[in-house]
Amino acid sequence: MRVSIEFAAAKSLSYDIFIDELEEIVVRGKAAVITNDKIAPLYLEAFKRKIKAKEIHEVIIKDGEKYKNLQTMEYILNELFKFKLDRKSTLIAFGGGVVGDMTGFAAAVYQRGIDFIQVPTTLLAQVDASVGGKTGVNNHFGKNLIGAFYQPRAVYCESGFLKTLPNREFAAGVAEIIKMALMFDKEFYEWLEKSDLNDETNLKEAIAKSIKIKADVVAQDEKESGIRAVLNYGHTFAHVIEQKTAYSQYLHGEAVAIGIVMANELAVNLGLLQRDEAQKIEKTLQRFSLPTRYQIIDINSFYETFFLDKKSADSKIMFILPCGIGNFAIRDDISEDIVKKTLEVFK
């Protein structure tokens, strides 16, 4: 005997990303702001005054990628239960990518899902992490391995927060901007090559352009079954570097910068990218004070670590490679030999 269950198609989902338009955030029930111990002393009190809610609570976690794990998640969830948040409550992520990813995941699983809003305070989170609904935590097997696709209700990017951002964190965000330009918009990349992002007008322009690219890609492929994977350019290598350095030596965007250089080297070896283009890109990354080199100690161990990546289904490694600037190839058929030969350059 067979019983079929058929759900009606879910309504289409949309939300807005506001750039420099945050005046107040109004939520219907209780709100809880999730932030970290670096942001809280600087901005939390002023930020809370912008929130209109029945009750406003706060959860302050420690700053850093190494706290992005299930233990911190459980701490956040326990706090939310203590505040007696209900299904009509809203979480507000107020911080960088770590805060955003964890807040989104907490919202996804708290009482099987409540609303959340992103208020990213770092450049990287503004241009990349806060848009698109990838949420989750790391574990000792790798990055973002536990999580959910769960979209926010709105994203508020305020360039004002970037004024106090340390230089390294600013550069880390620029790495993701360069990544998007290289894959999708040659003109934008060429503009980036010569522009000063310390100039406020230029910075806003770069943020808006990156968000538009990201939103466009994600809207086409929310669950990353196709084109969204292109946003992982540089990340296949970056995730290995981050894991090998215990998430403590490089900021995510810094690892991505090195990963872009490694992916480019592979693309050059495969004849997809000209050597001089690869060199130009490396120079651009360096111009924004990004690291471009990482010394691989053990090629085999580095190679094995690729296979822990989520994208490596069926024991194939997926590489996102530039085909010139503004074009890309998604490849999962590259031989171990060619990859290891590429890695040798970084030994």
Added chain:
Amino acid sequence: MRVSIEFAAAKSLSYDIFIDELEEIVVRGKAAVITNDKIAPLYLEAFKRKIKAKEIHEVIIKDGEKYKNLQTMEYILNELFKFKLDRKSTLIAFGGGVVGDMTGFAAAVYQRGIDFIQVPTTLLAQVDASVGGKTGVNNHFGKNLIGAFYQPRAVYCESGFLKTLPNREFAAGVAEIIKMALMFDKEFYEWLEKSDLNDETNLKEAIAKSIKIKADVVAQDEKESGIRAVLNYGHTFAHVIEQKTAYSQYLHGEAVAIGIVMANELAVNLGLLQRDEAQKIEKTLQRFSLPTRYQIIDINSFYETFFLDKKSADSKIMFILPCGIGNFAIRDDISEDIVKKTLEVFK
């Protein structure tokens, strides 16, 4: 400045619930069977022979509601990472409601979501828990407070597994069957009043009818914003009883049986249900060897515990009450006085 992101409507989702039709389960990639230490020695080897997959792994957890928590979830997830399951792998829940709920939640968050299949081995899981995609774990604030709505790809209900089911567990499943009949199908309820569910034909009939009711309700309201809440008849009280007894004294279905009697008492006090109907229902529950009484020690403490329930948004308690048999009312406006007066009967 504002950028809008708009996702196309998700495709409609459907899946089949097979009753006594399990011959083999074919999955495209790797499979991992999640089961418990009671089921494994009895059935696991024979069951694994029915699975066709690239690799077949197993995770055996301890049996019991008290292990349905984030710690066990983390153990399951770590095992899956050790097996190097990828995004194309499938989890198979092979056990009762606890195994099903946790497997579904693990599938929801492993690498942001992989496929899973339900093979429920208890009556309660077959008629209720395995259908509809409620997944999750308990914590010390209450039941199923952390989780996700995440639908399985298929459900296989085999009545053969019920032959070795202990009497108490069988009865616990009957409680959920009675619940569904009382709310949605008077004729089915009247048939249950006089039928012997130890008879195989009757049992299959009852399973199929319950699954049809459940599938019909869930298809109308996946995320429980309306009618699906009616399936929580008896559960508002049951969750408090389970929490007060540390999830160790009653099986879930037993607590639901008591909860039904409590809800009925409230319905009688509100004039929704006749006293003699309430008495008849209590007798039917008793005929299936279900408990119908729980001694409340402290009325105030019992009452306060209602507010930890997910359904109690905005500090209102939602009660699902029978209006005669086969009809229901959803009420969140019942005064503390009337509820406490009802609870007094159980003191």
